[in-house]
Amino acid sequence: xxxxxxxxxxxxxxxxxxxxxxRTSLAYIRTGISLALGGVFFIGYFPADxxxxxxxxxxxxxxxxxxxxxxxxxxxxxxxxxxIMSEVNxxxxxxxKEEEPxxxxxxxxxxxx
Numbered sequence: 001x002x003x004x005x006x007x008x009x010x011x012x013x014x015x016x017x018x019x020x021x022x023r024t025s026l027a028y029i030r031t032g033i034s035l036a037l038g039g040v041f042f043i044g045y046f047p048a049d050x051x052x053x054x055x056x057x058x059x060x061x062x063x064x065x066x067x068x069x070x071x072x073x074x075x076x077x078x079x080x081x082x083x084i085m086s087e088v089n090x091x092x093x094x095x096x097k098e099e100e101p102x103x104x105x106x107x108x109x110x111x112x113x
Contacts, residue, residue: 014085021077028070035063 042056 014081014088018081021074021081025070025074025077028073029067032063032065032067032070035059035066039063 036059039056039059039062042052042059044056046052046056
């Protein structure tokens with residue numbers, strides 16, 4: 001067995017890495033949405049110009065930051081995982097194979113027709 005070929009364990013490890021990346025990104029987005037809902041509650045439930053309404057505005061701002069970071073984290077980690085996957089695919093394919101020169105077609109024998 002060649003060392004350049006991946007075994008099942010390596011393929012499964014790459015799939016786990018992709019799933020962990022997605023899970024982390026979704027956790028950031030989920031947290032941002034939860035904070036936004038909490039902030040909207042604080043803004044709507046408590047009277048304006050109270051400390052709680054300002055806490056609500058701050059929470060909504062933080063929620064936007066969390067959600068933006070979640071999307072940013074997702075795009076950056078996707079780039080990293082895909083670059084690793086492309087490198088792995090290059091290793092699996094091995095060196096490029098030389099193409100055979102095109103064959104010249106032999107002239108048909110008119111007498112055989």
